[in-house]
Ligand SMILES: Nc1ncnc2c1ncn2[C@@H]1O[C@H](COP(=O)(O)OP(=O)(O)OP(=O)(O)O)[C@@H](O)[C@H]1O
């Protein structure tokens with residue numbers, strides 16, 4: 001057996017063992033869900049390179065790491081976390097440290113919104129809340145998401161009541177401390193906006209250390225009729241970390257989802273977004289910016305399903321690659337036969353700052369309806385030497401000019417981060433990251 | 439201030455500048471005219487240090503410094519400014535941010551303190567007003583989607599803010615309406631000062647009526663074939679370049 005196969009098999013065995021050791025006395029809901037997911041994991045195993053969706057993204061490195069240790073709660077000291085909370089007005093805050101909810105650091109009293117956490121809901125068998133968990137993801141569409149459900153432990157459960165309008169974002173923040181090293185976190189969040197609700201959510205993953213860990217998360221977002229969510233996601237894990245995010249969105253009639261994703265951390269990160277239009281009149285915008293430098297892989301998979309007529313989707317992703325950074329972008333849009341009057345526009349642009357960087361970009365539009373408006377485009381380019389000359393002729397150093405042009409390239413996506421404070425903070429991080437490498 | 443001596447330059451092995459001699463003293467305004475493709479923009483680019491040109495002979499001295507030895511940004515720090523014939527669009531790069539970074543880079547190089555946000559805004563508002571540039575354009579991306587005339591005004595604004603010692607304006611008057619032409623000319627005249635020099639490349643005598651250069655040079659096939667006063671422009675307007683080329687060949 002090769003080393004890689006050995007790693008897969010070891011990880012799989014250890015995982016099965018871990019699942020078998022989980023308590024079974026936590027009520028029927030949990031037992032049912034855990035077991036169907038465990039069965040699913042047994043069936044699926046880990047994805048491998050022969051599957052089209054995993055062709056460019058090897059998981060061998062991840063499995064070799066192991067990442068199986070017993071669960072423990074990290075010791076939490078407030079001050080070191082507070083500086084990372086969102087500045088400026090917020091509607092509330094939900095904090096996780098190493099995968100565990102932190103009531104003392106959180107502020108969950110938001111008028112019109114019910115905030116709870118998965119662990120408490122499971123411990124109290126709170127079916128009223130639990131009943132929606134897993135409705136979009138099912139027991140798992142690939143081995144990792146099955147694993148997430150089979151071993152789920154905690155996560156945010158946010159339900160915005162019908163007609164509620166939040167005028168400031170909810171800060172959902174997951175922080176990794178050095179106690180997370182060598183461990184797998186598997187948060188599972190559920191965001192529900194009831195009829196006509198409007199909210200903004202900032203969902204971030206960041207790290208206080210440079211160690212390796214695995215964040216295997218699932219987030220389900222359900223927007224009922226006429227609801228509208230602005231979802232701002234930031235992946236800023238340790239540069240040794242592995243991050244796998246599985247985001248499921250379902251939109252009822254006339255709902256509107258506007259999401260922006262920034263991925264810049266992690267040695268290996270993959271975000272899979274699937275959007276399902278459940279009724280006509282809904283719109284889904286997915287924006288994203290990814291940065292990969294020396295030793296990093298960043299991967300985005302979009303799966304947008306126009307199953308009903310009269311919905312709009314727009315996917316706009318940009319990437320900046322330097323060093324030997326690698327990116328994968330796989331944008332799939334399916335417009336089904338009955339989905340007339342759909343519009344779908346996909347674009348992906350990549351800026352390569354180094355000859356050693358690599359990107360695999362694959363837009364896939366599958367259009368089975370005839371009365372639709374669809375387009376797609378991909379570009380891979382370098383910094384324009386004329387633009388560089390223009391800036392330098394005005395006195396800017398070459399390095400400064402490059403950074404400014406990179407930020408300019410990123411700005412269209414950064415604009416989607418609505419809070420000015422967060423946007424500027426992120427722009428600063430991006431500049432630092434680009435400046436730190438050749 | 440500027441002394442160009444027997445300057446030769448080529449692109450991809452093709453010689454474009456075939457021995458240029460030009461001396462510009464502080465306080466002077468020189469006009470450069472000449473047929474399309476004669477090498478006017480090439481001369482401007484070589485002076486500004488753009489990549490892609492090989493200097494194959496001669497030299498350039500700017501205020502005692504060997505200009506060709508300097509990086510593009512160092513030339514800007516020394517007080518060189520080139521208003522480009524085709525200003526580049528920079529989508530996503532905010533015009534104000536760009537101006538402020540430029541100004542501060544140049545000020546740092548001159549040993550002056552960086553300008554604070556308030557002082558900078560005041561300065562830019564004033565200058566934008568002087569060159570009649572719509573304030574709204576300041577908030578947009580540099581030149582992106584600007585009309586031809588707006589781009590040229592934006593170049594003049596940059597010149598006004600950066601206050602260079604030597605400004606080269608490459609066809610800043612091309613494509614401008616009559617009022618805009620007047621504004622650009624006013625911008626140039628406003629900048630005229632005993633310790634500043636300017637080289638104005640143009641195809642039109644009209645601009646020179648407003649600007650009144652001290653000297654006029656005709657560049658043809660990579661050489662200066664005639665130098666004279668501003669009255670030369672009138673003759674060129676009437677007779678074209680043909681006779682000059684013939685005289686030069688003879
Ligand atoms: N990068 C380049 N590659 C190839 N040829 C070039 C390049 N740059 C300039 N040239 C050639 O050099 C010659 C001079 O060009 P230049 O742009 O300097 O002319 P110009 O006098 O500014 O003309 P115009 O009045 O049309 O602006 C032209 O024949 C042009 O095609």
Ligand SMILES: [Mg+2]
Pocket residue numbers: 478479480523608609
């Ligand atoms: Mg020219």
